[in-house]
Amino acid sequence: MTKMVPQLLTESDIKNQRKDHLSSDDLVGFNVSNSFRQFNQMNDMFTRAYWDESIKSPDTEAFFNSYRADFIPRRGEGFNQKDFALRNASWLISDIISNRGGEKGLREGFQAAIESDTEIAPNKVLIEDVANQSIEIKKIAKLFGADLVGITSVDKRWHYSHRVDTKTFSAVDNELPADCNSVIVMAHAMDYDLVDTYPSALAGASTGREYSHEASICMQLAAYIRGLGYEAIASMNDTALVIPYAIKAGLGEYGRNQMVLTPEYGPRVRFSKIFTSLPLKKDVPKSLGIKEYCNDCTKCAKACPPKALPFGLPTEGSESPSTIKGVKKWSANCEKCFGYWAKIRTDCAICMRVCPFNRKYKSPYDIVWRWLATSRFRKLALIWEAKRKPRKRLKPNDWWN
Amino acid sequence: MTKMVPQLLTESDIKNQRKDHLSSDDLVGFNVSNSFRQFNQMNDMFTRAYWDESIKSPDTEAFFNSYRADFIPRRGEGFNQKDFALRNASWLISDIISNRGGEKGLREGFQAAIESDTEIAPNKVLIEDVANQSIEIKKIAKLFGADLVGITSVDKRWHYSHRVDTKTFSAVDNELPADCNSVIVMAHAMDYDLVDTYPSALAGASTGREYSHEASICMQLAAYIRGLGYEAIASMNDTALVIPYAIKAGLGEYGRNQMVLTPEYGPRVRFSKIFTSLPLKKDVPKSLGIKEYCNDCTKCAKACPPKALPFGLPTEGSESPSTIKGVKKWSANCEKCFGYWAKIRTDCAICMRVCPFNRKYKSPYDIVWRWLATSRFRKLALIWEAKRKPRKRLKPNDWWN
Numbered sequence: 116m117t118k119m120v121p122q123l124l125t126e127s128d129i130k131n132q133r134k135d136h137l138s139s140d141d142l143v144g145f146n147v148s149n150s151f152r153q154f155n156q157m158n159d160m161f162t163r164a165y166w167d168e169s170i171k172s173p174d175t176e177a178f179f180n181s182y183r184a185d186f187i188p189r190r191g192e193g194f195n196q197k198d199f200a201l202r203n204a205s206w207l208i209s210d211i212i213s214n215r216g217g218e219k220g221l222r223e224g225f226q227a228a229i230e231s232d233t234e235i236a237p238n239k240v241l242i243e244d245v246a247n248q249s250i251e252i253k254k255i256a257k258l259f260g261a262d263l264v265g266i267t268s269v270d271k272r273w274h275y276s277h278r279v280d281t282k283t284f285s286a287v288d289n290e291l292p293a294d295c296n297s298v299i300v301m302a303h304a305m306d307y308d309l310v311d312t313y314p315s316a317l318a319g320a321s322t323g324r325e326y327s328h329e330a331s332i333c334m335q336l337a338a339y340i341r342g343l344g345y346e347a348i349a350s351m352n353d354t355a356l357v358i359p360y361a362i363k364a365g366l367g368e369y370g371r372n373q374m375v376l377t378p379e380y381g382p383r384v385r386f387s388k389i390f391t392s393l394p395l396k397k398d399v400p401k402s403l404g405i406k407e408y409c410n411d412c413t414k415c416a417k418a419c420p421p422k423a424l425p426f427g428l429p430t431e432g433s434e435s436p437s438t439i440k441g442v443k444k445w446s447a448n449c450e451k452c453f454g455y456w457a458k459i460r461t462d463c464a465i466c467m468r469v470c471p472f473n474r475k476y477k478s479p480y481d482i483v484w485r486w487l488a489t490s491r492f493r494k495l496a497l498i499w500e501a502k503r504k505p506r507k508r509l510k511p512n513d514w515w516n
Numbered sequence: 517m518t519k520m521v522p523q524l525l526t527e528s529d530i531k532n533q534r535k536d537h538l539s540s541d542d543l544v545g546f547n548v549s550n551s552f553r554q555f556n557q558m559n560d561m562f563t564r565a566y567w568d569e570s571i572k573s574p575d576t577e578a579f580f581n582s583y584r585a586d587f588i589p590r591r592g593e594g595f596n597q598k599d600f601a602l603r604n605a606s607w608l609i610s611d612i613i614s615n616r617g618g619e620k621g622l623r624e625g626f627q628a629a630i631e632s633d634t635e636i637a638p639n640k641v642l643i644e645d646v647a648n649q650s651i652e653i654k655k656i657a658k659l660f661g662a663d664l665v666g667i668t669s670v671d672k673r674w675h676y677s678h679r680v681d682t683k684t685f686s687a688v689d690n691e692l693p694a695d696c697n698s699v700i701v702m703a704h705a706m707d708y709d710l711v712d713t714y715p716s717a718l719a720g721a722s723t724g725r726e727y728s729h730e731a732s733i734c735m736q737l738a739a740y741i742r743g744l745g746y747e748a749i750a751s752m753n754d755t756a757l758v759i760p761y762a763i764k765a766g767l768g769e770y771g772r773n774q775m776v777l778t779p780e781y782g783p784r785v786r787f788s789k790i791f792t793s794l795p796l797k798k799d800v801p802k803s804l805g806i807k808e809y810c811n812d813c814t815k816c817a818k819a820c821p822p823k824a825l826p827f828g829l830p831t832e833g834s835e836s837p838s839t840i841k842g843v844k845k846w847s848a849n850c851e852k853c854f855g856y857w858a859k860i861r862t863d864c865a866i867c868m869r870v871c872p873f874n875r876k877y878k879s880p881y882d883i884v885w886r887w888l889a890t891s892r893f894r895k896l897a898l899i900w901e902a903k904r905k906p907r908k909r910l911k912p913n914d915w916w917n
Binding site for chain 2: 183184186196197210236255309327336342344515
């Protein structure tokens, strides 16, 4: 029987985790101070919209209701019935998984880890070569449809101190099997053309489709590992912050727009993860040169309609309960950001669309630009980006036709 | 409230359906005689393995059990624990859908249509141009991951006279909403390299992965149509035979190996379908020249280990209850075929692997060969195929390494 342990750390646990992960913190540039506190999932914006009277509003309710069949189209192209219908349909597989535990207060994939549908095989396959096992796991992740895969070690600082019971909207223990020491992080690329129509309900289909993909893919990969005889817990936004894990696994760097920027897709990805006891060799992240570019680029901050993104250098300060404490980084004003989402009845990712790293990387121009942007000649890439014809948003009607 | 109607046809219904579909029967070369009978799903091999004592055996039970976590690896490469683990994990999403109605005897996607998870939107989007609507539906199907899409009209001759209650393994009414007049057929391409390892438990991952894909994709597309205000029922192997529908929708032609051969992937596809009331323009199938090649080629029949495939020209006769009555076509000996599956504890598709149309169509050779094979110079393609170095099965261990 699997032994489950709560993920809440004491102050001395936090110190120990910092010590254990000092070298990898350095490698990826995590800047964690003494005022660090684990993040309580009760404080994420989506959860606060249910219990925090300062967030909850007719707009936030209309936002959540718009994901159901009786949505009311808003106005203008990209917000018609077929745009909402497409967005909502794209979420379907993720919805089926996240709704099935509703009666138990388990919103799987969001406020609770995904429940395992298969048993762990009674016989453990012998792992003779952990490096080879990591190669094999990555091959299988890609077979199931993951676009990028990295592997890192568990670092409980990034696990929620508490998760949310979605029946009562109260904090409960965030538990994981004791023997899960590794994290497999997968990136799922969003459709370029749909992203190009942000902000619109239509564009939200790029988000929903990837949630449906990531649910399927991380559940299948976890089932595979369980078939090898090892513990594996499939996870989407639940259980832990995926951003530090994606960075630690070497998949990308943290950008001004609050997203992980990958060399392959820029910020145009979503992430899922698996906590596992399978012996695996960890990836060693290296500097990709992306965040240095972000220091000088403020395209996302300028393009943000509610002005929720910061212009300066990373800081530790934010009074919002939705910002993790004691980590020096770029932090959005989550209240302004989500307030805008609620108003337009769909997710906004203009900051993803306008990011200079959001490219297809099929043309030689894009590839040369990336090489420049991540090199010590990044100023040239900034100038090139400033001089090129501004990329316009793809009009939703043009997407349809 | 949706009006559901049983799909069982009377003799005069059958005559009327034949009359209505005479021209499309001619177009696709369906040869349906007066002795035609609708197929009762109780008679498919997988169902018979549960109730027909002449089929049920320790091997068939071990076959079905091998899809659970306590599978017992068989012997030899391709049948190890990790091969079974991969195959079984690949089925996961399809399994979740097909298992959720177990208590009600509804094996969704196999012996019952997939239950809708979303309501039909109260407002019907106005369809002004059915041709354009068909283009749009195909675009959305591909966005969700379908590899090929075709649209045809409902022809109830291919609907099961009865479906199977999987709790009691008895025949029950096979019902569909009365207003569904169109069928959207989608093809889902199987992984070339995995297929190249048939027969093996590993190769079965190519089947399972596509069942998981098709479940997700046809459910999402059906949800989209419901969001437009129209009825849409997602369907995999349930409700109706998909092969005649795939052919009628113009996606391919029927081959000696009992599969639909598509120009894009040969037989390396699986199909799903959606029954819908959405007004759609139907595709008009045209001769692809593939089945003429099959007349002269017997590669699949020669390669079949239990010798279950026919060598001659299409015939109407087969005594097996698992063969539809009154259709002139190539028919396998299903008992021999499934007996072999049960013995090796996994699906066999050697006949798919060795089919000359099973190619990637990335090299100019493949493309020229296909042009020849589907032209009046097909004999040259037969000679070319006979002269080229025999393609060997990919060894499962080579797939892993």
